[in-house]
Amino acid sequence: MMRKRMIQWAAIAVLGSFTTAQADINVAEGLWEISNHIEMSGLPVKIPDTKITQCIDKTRIIPKTDEKINKYCKVIDQKIDGDTVSWKMECKNNMHSEGSVTYHGETFEGTITTTMEVPNMGTMTMKINATGKRIGECKKDKESEDK
Helix, strand or coil: CCHHHHHHHHHHHCCCCCCCCCCCCCEEEEEEEEEEEEECCCCCCCCCEEEEEEECCCCCEEECCHHHHHHHHEEEEEEEECCEEEEEEECCCEEEEEEEEEEEEEEEEEEEEEEEEEEEEEEEEEEEEEEEEEEEECCCHHHHHHH
């Protein structure tokens, strides 16, 4: 149970909340569906794929997660090169992530690689392949659509 909770926490944390003033990135603002395929080294069971919906705009170009999780993580580097956003993040509990997402207007793809120290298991690496597609307009209260 502890192992499952650590993995779920890590998956959520690596998709933390980022902001940027970059206005030229090719992202269609609106409601997006984000799918995550998670692979974890050394884990004998498959982690189920996840889907979330999120309002994305040019100031929130990486999906936001639960505020409770975000308070444990800190972006230590973020860059935008054309339509690609990349970042490095450190979280409490010896967890580190690096990732990038490339936008193509109404779709994106990206990867996030996270390493973490898991008690009684040592260092584990998790790779998330993320894809997203715009599915509609956001409501006026963007926070109410975040899942």
